[in-house]
Amino acid sequence: MEAGELAEPIVAYAAHLSGLGYTALTIKGYTDSARHLGAWLALSGLTISALDEHALERFARHKCRCGGNRSSDRLSSKYVRRVHRFTYYLGDCGIIPKVAPAALVVDPSVARFGEWLRRHRGLSERTIARHVRMVSRLLPALGVDPDAYDASRVRAVILDEGTRCSAAYVKTMAMALRGYLRFLATRGECRPGLDHAVPPTPDWRLSALPRYLLPEDVTRLIEGCDLSLSHGIRDRAILLLLSRLGLRAHDIWAMEINHVDWAAGTVRVRGKRRREVRLPLPQEAGDALLAYLEDARPLVDERRIFLRSAAPYVPFASSNVVSTIVRSALRRAGISDAPSQGAHLLRHSAATAMLRAGATLDAIGAVLRHQSPDTTAHYAKVDLATLCLIAQPWPGDA
DSSP, X not given: OOOGGGHHHHHHHHHHHHHTTOOHHHHHHHHHHHHHHHHHHHHTTOOGGGOSHHHHHHHHHSOOOSXXXXXXXSOOHHHHHHHHHHHHHHHHTTSSOOOOOOOOOOOHHHHHHHHHIIIIIOOOHHHHHHHHHHHHHHHHHHOSOGGGOOXXXXXXXXXXXXXXSOHHHHHHHHHHHHHHHHHHHHTTSSOTTGGGGSOOOOOOTTOSOOOOOOHHHHHHHHHTSOTTSHHHHHHHHHHHHHHHHOOOHHHHHHOBGGGEETTTTXXXXXXXXXXXXXXXXXXXXXXXXXXXXXIISOOOXXXXXXXXXXXXXXXXXXXXXXXXXXXXXXXXXXXOOOSOOSTHHHHHHHHHHHHHTTOOHHHHHXXXXXXXXXXXXXXXXXXXXXXXXXXXXXXTOO
């Protein structure tokens, strides 16, 4: 097919896909669909400037008489998605207007609350988005006039949500509402102290035992990685960092090449509230990380350390991918009775292993970057040897 006006952009698009690591066969599939779009535009008497969502809908529905060697006059959804991806590329290059995603309509007061969390509380964008979303959900019941808020209304809103949502969700929603009410009070938009009217959600914090794996199970987890595959080398480095340093999934996701100081043997980690610390890089974890960087990491210009193992070679879409890697490792190791399945399982396992090796709670709290000593004290429950020394005999025993 003749691509018409899109001929030159398609050549550049092919080079772009090649840079992302796609094979020649995959690139041909993408460029053929883009060339089909160009032929359809020419036959329809349209120019590139007319390429918008409406034109793409027409293209997706048209009965193909565009020539070429297509055996069907219908376009599959996969084929249409390829064409959409090409138009995203054209938008990024400025060849056609970039279609912006529909913006979430947020009350101005809630939008200011989100900006306040960003500038003065140092929260992550993910947390800010969650707080804004939850407050927006409560706003119709609260009303748009903060000056009219009172304790009974605030309490009723949360109690009503409690009838429809889980306790964990309501607890997070209550936290967001307290923050919003404090923000309004500091601006003089509602009476102060209303945050105390938000009812607490019953939660016996740190009441359960930490969920962890035994050291031998952690070893099985790590040894289950296939080092003949690039993603096996990558996953082994990730599992070692999680299990030796107790990193969070987000720490792995956000780790960049310049965060590792090889001469000093440290790694810089940015945790909650954007607090940065330097942690010692254990020899085994450092060797695994170096093996990934030298032998398995795709050769692309990207600051993030951990990338997809298949094209496109870009960073993980989110930190959830790290937990998926842990779940896959558990399945490979044949560990079916793990107390949990996510990346936090190895964080708990690291803390438990350090405690049983003789580390103090203060040292463990420093490595895990806990803000409160009470959080670290949670792990004392698994130190059975020390607990036996202080346990009192049961009344009435001989």
